[in-house]
Amino acid sequence: MSKGKIVKKPSIDEKTISKITRTLPRNEGFHFYKGPGESTGKIAISLNDLAEKMRIVDIRSINYHYKRREFEKWIRDSLGDVELSRRIGKLSRELHGEKLRNGLINLIKTRLEELKST
Numbered sequence: 001m002s003k004g005k006i007v008k009k010p011s012i013d014e015k016t017i018s019k020i021t022r023t024l025p026r027n028e029g030f031h032f033y034k035g036p037g038e039s040t041g042k043i044a045i046s047l048n049d050l051a052e053k054m055r056i057v058d059i060r061s062i063n064y065h066y067k068r069r070e071f072e073k074w075i076r077d078s079l080g081d082v083e084l085s086r087r088i089g090k091l092s093r094e095l096h097g098e099k100l101r102n103g104l105i106n107l108i109k110t111r112l113e114e115l116k117s118t
Contacts, residue, residue: 011118016080017115020080020115021048021112022046024046025045026045028045028078029043029045030045030053030078031043032053032061034061035060040057040061042056042057047075047084047112050071050075050108051105051108051109054101054104054105054108059098059101062100062101066096071088072088072089075088084107084111087107088104088107091103
């Protein structure tokens with residue numbers, strides 16, 4: 001790396017930030033399950049809501065969806081946040097339980113702060 005080179009983080013436009021941080025209709029929200037056919041009754045309708053619901057939802061639900069990469073898919077496909085989806089995908093596949101819950105919440109909260117400060 002050359003001396004004095006400034007590494008600029010990729011910029012993100014207002015339209016994309018609005019899409020990522022918007023509130024979805026309930027039917028497009030993230031539906032938490034503990035396993036196949038075992039709904040928790042919890043639905044997240046925004047990125048912020050996802051972090052809040054993760055704090056209280058049964059830990060089995062976090063483990064279940066994480067193994068199936070469903071958080072990554074919903075964040076990428078429904079909210080349009082490819083960067084956060086990528087970051088979640090980089091978490092260790094060995095993580096589970098409260099360490100996983102806390103890791104996911106921290107990634108989401110950090111991303112929301114980044115989007116606010118852009």
